[in-house]
Amino acid sequence: MADVTPSTSKKKSGKAKPAPKGKAKAPEAKTNGNSTDATGLRTKTDRPLTSSRQDLALDQSTKISSSDVCVFYGDKQALFDVNVDILSNHVTALIGPSGCGKSTYLRCLNRMNDVIDIARVTGNIIVDGIDIYDPDVDVVELRARVGMVFQKPNPFPKSIYENIAYGPRIHGLASSKSDMDEIVENSLKRAGLWKEVHDRLHEPGTGLSGGQQQRLCIARAIAISPSVILMDEPCSALDPIATAIVEELIEELRQNYTIVIVTHSMQQAARVSQRTAYFHLGYLVEYGETDQIFQAPKDERTQNYITGRIG
Amino acid sequence: MSDTALHSPPGPIRSHDWGSASARKRVKRRYMHDRILQWVGLGSIGTGVVLLLILLSSLVSTGLPAFQTTKVALDLFIDPSLVSREDPGKGNFRKITRDAFAKYFPDVTSRSDKRQLYKIMSSGAPFNVRKHILKNPELIGQNISYAVPLSDPYDQLHKGVIPRQIEALSRGQQQLGEQLKQRRLLSLEDGKTAANLTIFINPELVNAEDPAGGDFAPMLAEAIRAIFPRASPTITRDILAPDAADTVKQTVVEAPALIGKTLQLKVPVSQNFDNLFRTGEAMIDNPRFGDPKVFAWYDSLAERNLLQSNFSIELFTNADSRFPEQAGLLGAIAGSFFSLVVCFLLSFVAGIAAAIYLEEFAPKNKFTDLIEVNINNLAAVPSVVFGLLGLAVFLGTFGMPRSSPLVGGMVLSLMTLPTIIIATRAALQAVPPSIREAALGVGASRHQVITHHVLPLAMPGILTGTIIGLAQALGETAPLLLIGMNAFIPSIESIGILEPATALPTQIFSWADSPERGFVSRTSAAILILLGFLFIMNATAIYLRQKFERRW
Ligand SMILES: Nc1ncnc2c1ncn2[C@@H]1O[C@H](COP(=O)(O)OP(=O)(O)OP(=O)(O)O)[C@@H](O)[C@H]1O
Numbered sequence: 001m002a003d004v005t006p007s008t009s010k011k012k013s014g015k016a017k018p019a020p021k022g023k024a025k026a027p028e029a030k031t032n033g034n035s036t037d038a039t040g041l042r043t044k045t046d047r048p049l050t051s052s053r054q055d056l057a058l059d060q061s062t063k064i065s066s067s068d069v070c071v072f073y074g075d076k077q078a079l080f081d082v083n084v085d086i087l088s089n090h091v092t093a094l095i096g097p098s099g100c101g102k103s104t105y106l107r108c109l110n111r112m113n114d115v116i117d118i119a120r121v122t123g124n125i126i127v128d129g130i131d132i133y134d135p136d137v138d139v140v141e142l143r144a145r146v147g148m149v150f151q152k153p154n155p156f157p158k159s160i161y162e163n164i165a166y167g168p169r170i171h172g173l174a175s176s177k178s179d180m181d182e183i184v185e186n187s188l189k190r191a192g193l194w195k196e197v198h199d200r201l202h203e204p205g206t207g208l209s210g211g212q213q214q215r216l217c218i219a220r221a222i223a224i225s226p227s228v229i230l231m232d233e234p235c236s237a238l239d240p241i242a243t244a245i246v247e248e249l250i251e252e253l254r255q256n257y258t259i260v261i262v263t264h265s266m267q268q269a270a271r272v273s274q275r276t277a278y279f280h281l282g283y284l285v286e287y288g289e290t291d292q293i294f295q296a297p298k299d300e301r302t303q304n305y306i307t308g309r310i311g
Numbered sequence: 312m313s314d315t316a317l318h319s320p321p322g323p324i325r326s327h328d329w330g331s332a333s334a335r336k337r338v339k340r341r342y343m344h345d346r347i348l349q350w351v352g353l354g355s356i357g358t359g360v361v362l363l364l365i366l367l368s369s370l371v372s373t374g375l376p377a378f379q380t381t382k383v384a385l386d387l388f389i390d391p392s393l394v395s396r397e398d399p400g401k402g403n404f405r406k407i408t409r410d411a412f413a414k415y416f417p418d419v420t421s422r423s424d425k426r427q428l429y430k431i432m433s434s435g436a437p438f439n440v441r442k443h444i445l446k447n448p449e450l451i452g453q454n455i456s457y458a459v460p461l462s463d464p465y466d467q468l469h470k471g472v473i474p475r476q477i478e479a480l481s482r483g484q485q486q487l488g489e490q491l492k493q494r495r496l497l498s499l500e501d502g503k504t505a506a507n508l509t510i511f512i513n514p515e516l517v518n519a520e521d522p523a524g525g526d527f528a529p530m531l532a533e534a535i536r537a538i539f540p541r542a543s544p545t546i547t548r549d550i551l552a553p554d555a556a557d558t559v560k561q562t563v564v565e566a567p568a569l570i571g572k573t574l575q576l577k578v579p580v581s582q583n584f585d586n587l588f589r590t591g592e593a594m595i596d597n598p599r600f601g602d603p604k605v606f607a608w609y610d611s612l613a614e615r616n617l618l619q620s621n622f623s624i625e626l627f628t629n630a631d632s633r634f635p636e637q638a639g640l641l642g643a644i645a646g647s648f649f650s651l652v653v654c655f656l657l658s659f660v661a662g663i664a665a666a667i668y669l670e671e672f673a674p675k676n677k678f679t680d681l682i683e684v685n686i687n688n689l690a691a692v693p694s695v696v697f698g699l700l701g702l703a704v705f706l707g708t709f710g711m712p713r714s715s716p717l718v719g720g721m722v723l724s725l726m727t728l729p730t731i732i733i734a735t736r737a738a739l740q741a742v743p744p745s746i747r748e749a750a751l752g753v754g755a756s757r758h759q760v761i762t763h764h765v766l767p768l769a770m771p772g773i774l775t776g777t778i779i780g781l782a783q784a785l786g787e788t789a790p791l792l793l794i795g796m797n798a799f800i801p802s803i804e805s806i807g808i809l810e811p812a813t814a815l816p817t818q819i820f821s822w823a824d825s826p827e828r829g830f831v832s833r834t835s836a837a838i839l840i841l842l843g844f845l846f847i848m849n850a851t852a853i854y855l856r857q858k859f860e861r862r863w
Pocket residue numbers: 073078096097098099100101102103104105116118
C-alpha cells in the first residue's frame with residue numbers, strides 16, 4: 001500500500017501551466033482535454049497539488065480547495081492526504097472502486113461527516129476562501145451554500161411543495177407566499193420536474209417514481225440557491241431515461257453552480273464532467289481534465305480502472 | 312493480506328445433491344422443526360386465550376349484577392313542615408322516606424317490626440331523596456313518586472345472587488351425620504330422628520338421692536366422644552337436641568338403679584340433623600335477612616310490582632359508600648383521571664426531552680452508557696418501591712398533600728418515565744437516517760431536524776409507548792396504597808386534584824376487602840370498568856399508530 005502514498009517531491013513541476021487553463025472560460029471548458037500539456041499540471045497526487053493550488057489561488061475560478069484531507073472512522077483511516085481543487089462552474093466527477101472513499105470525501109465538503117460520531121477529519125478544506133472546518137464556521141450556513149443530493153432519493157414524507165419550500169423557509173429566503181410559490185416553481189422547472197408535478201404539488205413527495213424523487217431532491221437542493229451542489233451517485237437508482245434527464249440537468253446547472261458528482265459509471269463521468277478525480281483505497285491517485293483521465297491516464301491504476309480491470 | 316490472497320480467484324463452485332438420503336433427512340427434520348415451532352406457538356396462544364376467557368367470563372358473570380340496581384318506588388309527600396323551603400338541606404328526609412315506605416304496610420305497627428321493615432330499604436335512601444329535593448326545590452309541598460334503592464341483601468335477593476335459604480350444616484357436620492348413619496346408630500322414633508347412644512351414668516355426676524339434680528350433659532358428651540374420638544367437643548351440641556339431656560334424666564329418674572351402669576338409650580338429635588336425615592338436606596333461612604317475616608313483606612312489594620330493576624347509572628355517578636347499593640365509582644374514576652393527567656404531563660414532557668437528549672445530543676461515553684443502563688433498570692423496578700420513594704420524598708420531605716391525585720400522578724410518572732423514554736428512543740432510532748441527512752443537507756439545524764422531521768415521524772411510536780405506559784399506570788395499585796390514595800370518599804363534592812382521593816385499582820382493592828355481598832359484584836364490575844378503560848386506551852394507541860404512520 002505504501003506505493004500509493006502521495007509523495008510531495010517534484011513540487012516545481014508544471015507551475016507555469018495552470019494559469020492559462022484556469023483563465024479559460026470555465027463553462028466552455030469542454031475543449032480543455034485537447035491540450036495535454038496543460039492537463040498534467042495539477043492532476044496526479046504524486047504531483048504537488050499544493051503548488052498547483054497556489055497558482056490557482058490567483059485563479060478566480062477555484063471554488064473548493066482541499067489540502068491534506070485525512071478522514072478516520074474510529075481507528076480506521078478512510079482517506080489519506082487528499083489534495084483537490086475544484087473549479088467554479090465545472091462538473092467534477094469522483095470515480096473509483098467501491099469503498100475507496102468517494103462518498104467520504106464528498107461528505108467532507110459540507111461537513112456531513114460531523115453527523116457520524118466516529119468520523120474525524122483533518123487537513124484543510126477552503127470554500128470561497130473560508131476554512132470550513134474552522135470552529136467559527138456556521139455549519140448550517142455552509143450546508144445551505146454547499147447543497148447535497150444523496151445516492152438514494154430521500155424526499156421528506158411531506159408534499160412535493162413542502163419538500164422544496166422547507167429549505168427556503170428555514171433560511172428565510174421567501175418574503176411572501178407568492179415568493180415561495182415562485183421559488184418552488186423555478187426549482188422544479190430547473191430540475192426538469194415541473195411539467196410532471198405542477199398539478200399535484202400537494203401530493204406526497206414519496207409518491208413519485210424513483211427518478212422523479214431524485215429530481216425532486218435536486219430541486220430541493222437548488223431551492224436554497226447553493227453555490228456548490230454535491231451529488232453522490234445521483235443516477236444509481238435510475239433507468240437510462242431518467243439518467244439522461246438528470247445528466248442534462250447537470251449540464252444546465254453547471255452554468256450557475258459548481259457541481260461535484262460521485263459516479264460509478266465511467267461513461268457518465270465522461271459525459272457530464274470536465275474534471276475527474278480517481279480515488280483508490282483512500283488515496284487520490286489522479287486528478288485532471290476528464291478527457292485526459294479517460295484518454296491518457298498517467299497512472300497505471302487509473303488505466304486499469306477505466307479499462308475495467310479493477311473495481 | 313498478501314496480494315495473492317486478495318486477488319486469488321474463489322474456489323470451485325460446489326454441487327449439492329438434494330436427492331441424497333442425508334439431504335432428504337435434513338429436509339424432513341427442517342419441516343418437523345417448523346411444525347414443532349408452530350405447535351408450541353399455537354399451544355401457548357390457545358392456553359392464553361382459554362385463560363383469558365375464563366377470567367373474563369367469571370368477571371362478567373359476577374360483575375354484571377352490579378350494573379343493575381333494584382329500587383322500590385315510593386309515593387313521597389315532601390312535607391313543608393319537615394323540609395323548610397329556606398333550608399331544605401336540613402330537612403327530616405328520614406321520616407319522609409320511612410313514612411312513605413311504611414304506607415305500603417299499614418298492618419306493621421310494632422316498633423321492632425318497623426325497624427325490621429325499614430331494613431328492606433337502603434340506609435342511604437333518605438340521602439337520595441334529599442339530593443333529589445335539593446336539585447328540585449320546587450317539589451317541596453308536593454306528592455312525588457321517587458324510587459329508592461333496596462338495601463344490599465334484598466337487592467342481591469332480587470337479582471338472585473344470594474338465596475333465601477342456606478344449608479344449615481357445614482360440610483364437616485354433614486360428614487359426621489353420614490358416619491352416624493353408616494354405623495346404624497340412628498333410628499326413627501315418632502317421626503323424629505333419634506341417636507342410639509351408649510351412655511355411662513356416672514355416679515360422680517348424679518346421686519341416687521336426687522337423680523333429677525344430676526348433670527347429664529357431660530355423660531352425653533362422653534358418649535359422643537366415644538363415637539368420634541377426634542372431633543371437637545362442640546359437636547355434642549351440634550348433633551343432639553337441646554332436650555337430649557332431659558331424656559337421659561327422665562330415664563334415670565324413673566330407674567335410679569341405672570346409676571353407675573352403662574345403658575343403651577335413644578336420644579333426640581338436633582333439628583338440623585333431624586332434617587338432614589329425614590329429607591337429605593338441612594336448610595335454614597339466610598341469616599342475612601334477620602327475621603323471616605321480612606320475606607313476606609319483600610314478597611308483597613314484589614307482588615304489587617313496586618320493585619324495579621334499572622341500569623345502575625349510580626355506579627358511575629356516585630361516590631363511594633359504606634352501603635354497596637349506594638357505592639359508585641365516580642370518585643375513583645376522577646382520582647384515576649387526575650393522576651393520569653398529572654402523570655401524562657410530567658412523564659410525556661420529561662420523557663421525550665430526556666429521550667431526545669440521549670438519542671440526538673448526548674455524547675457516547677461511559678457516563679451516558681451508565682444512564683442508559685439505569686433507565687432500563689428503572690423500568691424493571693417494582694412499583695411499590697416508587698410508592699415508598701413518593702412517600703418519603705413527596706409526602707415526607709416536601710409535605711405535599713397526602714392521598715392526593717397530584718402526588719399519585721407524580722409517583723406514577725416515576726414509573727411511566729422509563730417506559731416512555733425507552734419507547735421514544737426506539738421510535739427516534741427507527742426514523743431512517745436518510746431523512747435526517749436530507750434535512751441536514753438543506754441546512755436545517757439540529758433542533759429543526761428534530762422538531763420538523765424526526766419527531767413527527769417518531770410520534771406514532773412515542774404515543775404508543777406513552778399510552779402503554781399510562782395504561783400500566785392506570786392499573787397500578789401498590790404505589791398508590793403507599794401514598795394513601797385509597798381514601799374513603801363518600802361525597803362527590805370533595806373531588807379535586809389536591810383533595811384526598813382514591814383511584815380505580817385502589818377502589819377495587821378496598822371493595823374486594825369489604826364483607827358485604829354487594830361489594831363482591833361491585834368489585835368485579837369495577838374491574839370490568841377498569842379493563843374497559845384499558846381497552847379504550849390501547850385501542851387509541853393502535854388508532855394513533857395507524858393514523859400517524861407514514862411510509863417513506
Ligand atoms: N460510517 C462509517 N463508519 C465506518 N467506516 C465507514 C463509514 N462510512 C464509510 N466507511 C468506510 O470508509 C471507506 C470509504 O467509504 P465510502 O463510503 O467513502 O466509499 P465509497 O467510495 O463511497 O464506496 P461506494 O462506491 O461503494 O459508495 C470504506 O472502507 C468504508 O468501509
